[in-house]
Amino acid sequence: MVRSSGLLGFEHGIVQGPLGPDISGPELVAAVANAGAIGLLRAPDSDSPDVVRKLIRQTRILTEKPFGIGVILHFPHKENIRVILEERVAIMQVYYGDYPRELVDEAHKSGVKVIHQVGSLEDAEKAAAAGVDAIIVQGVEAGGHVIGKESLMTLLPKVADLIRGHDIPIIAAGGIVDARGYVAALALGAQGVCLGTRFVATKESNAHPFYKQKLVEASNTEYTDIFGRARWPGAAQRVLVTNFFNIWKHLPTDVNEDQQPTIGHTKIYEKDQEVKRFSGIVPNATTVGDLESMVMYAGQGVGLIKEIPPAAEVVRSLVEGAQHIIECKFN
Known part of the structure; x- marks a missing residue:
């Protein structure tokens, strides 16, 4: 099976990106979590601790599985992170800013794992030095706000080479919507994939x-x-x-x-x-x-998105499709 065995303790190496400002709400995140993948809420772009706590608790009503929440460091976030650590969510994803070791250590003391999304080799090096639990490498192919200017095809293997031996999983993001992209990312050095656009176009997404x-x-x-x-x-x-x-x-x-x-x-x-x-x-x-x-x-x-399925179907098709490709083409 194509599973990220031991990847942050989740069944599958698939991450649903935090879609904002509120597109990845509790319904989508819970559906992804229930399918064995990593679902990420999106924290508000202002310090709104009551909103963050409500989002987390609403999601827990819908799933007993672990999930996470994404925080954009460019915007005020200290109170949001305080609540995230108090609520002890499984994953906190951070991006658009530095997150040094002392803050990563603080999260770890609360039992929260930290994923840092980066768009350059330099930022990947900083994240690794901070002791994060995983790194999302985002290529310029990604939708929404794009932090880097390099393609995933060239950036991902460079980051994989950089952190070889650090025991930090790499998650690929940018233009991936199906099993072919999943397998390609694995070949380039990733242990998992992060999808945004594909999960916007699902039944549980809060998009119009x-x-x-x-x-x-x-x-x-x-x-x-x-x-x-x-x-x-x-x-x-x-x-x-x-x-x-x-x-x-x-x-x-x-x-x-x-x-x-x-x-x-x-x-x-x-x-x-x-x-x-x-x-x-x-x-x-x-x-x-x-x-x-x-x-x-x-x-x-x-252009590869042709339907609006349930989120669980997206996860299933990625896992089963990737396994089929590997068995048929590489064995």
Whole structure:
């Protein structure tokens, strides 16, 4: 079987990426966990300890299996992490910032394992030195906010060579949606894979049905920075190529969402919020308005997504499909 035996104590070497701001909610994370993979909630982009605690406890109602939560270090997060450690979730994934050894040690004292997502060889070296439990290597093929500029094909084996002998599992991320990508990642030195876009397009995802359908229909993405410039300056992203994007993709660098009209409304963690043109807010299940003009994050593997299955089916097809490929082609 293609299993990450001993990979952080989970049955399968498959990670559902933290999809934000609230796309990977308790329903999706619990479904992934119940299928034996690693499901990750997404912490809010502000210190919201009560919200974090509620998300964790809602997920525990839906599954007895372990799961985790992702934290973007660029945004205020100290109180969120305090609650994560108090609640003793199995995994805390951190990214977009440094997480030094003293903080990793603090998590370990609470029984929480730390996965650091990186987009460069230098950041992988820092993560290894900090004593993290696993490293997610993200290639520029990934959807959403992309931390690096190098392809997974070249970055992954370099990181594998760098940390050889450190006993730190590597998890590959970026454009992987099926068993073929899973096997390719294993061949390049990974022990597991992290999928984002594939899990957005599942029944349990909190993405708007319009967004999910666009992922099924679309085949092209582009690396850009036109969305969310005021909220997160300099954070490039990979998005679906839509009619709206084609019209505005050469947006002047001095324009951001702050001066733009409101094109919709949404609830994020039960809080009402306006959606302005060029905001980085993807449409969730509560969103109303001009959905076509909203950002829709997606990785380069989106053209391989043809349906919206249950999350457990995604996990099963990855595991069984990878095993079939290995048995038929490499044995």
